[in-house]
Amino acid sequence: MTITPEQTTPPTDACVASIADVFDPVFSRLEQWADLVERYAARPDSVADRAELDPLVEQLVRREFADSDGCVIGAGFVSAPHFLGWHLAWWLGGQNAASQGLPATGIRHLETVEDPLKESFRDYTALEWWRVPAHTGRRHITGPYVDYLCTDEYTLTLTLPVYRGGTELIGVVGIDLSVDEIERDLVPRLDAGAVAATVINASGRVVVSTDAHLATGALLRLPGLTERLADPTPAFTALGPDGAHSFQWCGRTGLAVVAGPAPS
Structure with missing residues (x-):
């Protein structure tokens, strides 16, 4: 699909x-x-x-x-x-x-x-x-x-x-x-419904994630993510294969949330 x-x-x-x-x-x-x-x-x-x-x-x-x-x-x-x-x-x-x-x-x-x-x-x-x-x-x-x-x-x-x-x-x-x-505080806040939610820094490294496959400090790799991190525009953006993930900056923190399909 x-x-x-x-x-x-x-x-x-x-x-x-x-x-x-x-x-x-x-x-x-x-x-x-x-x-x-x-x-x-x-x-x-x-x-x-x-x-x-x-x-x-x-x-x-x-x-x-x-x-x-x-x-x-x-x-x-x-x-x-x-x-x-x-x-x-x-x-x-x-x-x-x-x-x-x-x-x-x-x-x-x-x-x-x-x-x-x-x-x-x-x-x-x-x-x-x-x-x-x-x-x-x-x-x-x-x-x-x-x-x-x-x-x-x-x-x-x-x-x-x-x-x-x-x-x-x-x-x-x-x-x-x-x-x-921070993880204990943030995880309950990552209310992304049925999808995995990942907080990353401005370099694309994982701060905390509800995806158990993504370890703290790991580099998140998605097509288009590097270009998006270089753009301070706060608007929501689709990312990844078939646009299945979303990207959004978290105010002026320098952190962003990437939400996407939950891993199988």
Whole structure:
């Protein structure tokens, strides 16, 4: 039987909106963090000092861990090299597998090598969670990926650029989310009826899916998907062989839902 685009079942508006409801509040908090750092950096006749800024960021992070029910496993501010040097004002939560020995309510500062002359130094400005928002000036979701630097588990990293004077990039603020916790939240929201529903990132990698054949982090392959991911237009689109799948962006999250026939 041939399925026409008109017969394709799109994800419901409620499904798409509910996915945005999970991530938009996180980005809203990051926007508040960015504003705080920007106001700190804009103080007249003052020199940026990590010993001053870090406690401000830590206070925000502690509040985030307390309110996240285990979903947030890392958070903070990462400096542009010219602003505070190679510096991560970043904390890991007690739920983080990399924070062994901490109680669930405890957090610890992430210790990294900040001297670029050291052999183990890592240039984080080359990583996606920095590189993309620094280039686009917009919010970005990286992952899912196994974050060996911070979490040692499947992670989504949400980042937002921070500017001084509106144009000078001085860093990014970010939050690491546990994919396991996100999956528990998202699966009940993927109300696509009799069809499988898959949330993917802007690179086409699976965040979560009701199709048991699609693992987290796998690359979803459908004819026309690459071209659709390059188009920010929010309209519903038919995809795949005979137009049997549908594609729709989830607001401004950078995530999309692909719905299609349930696997046999």
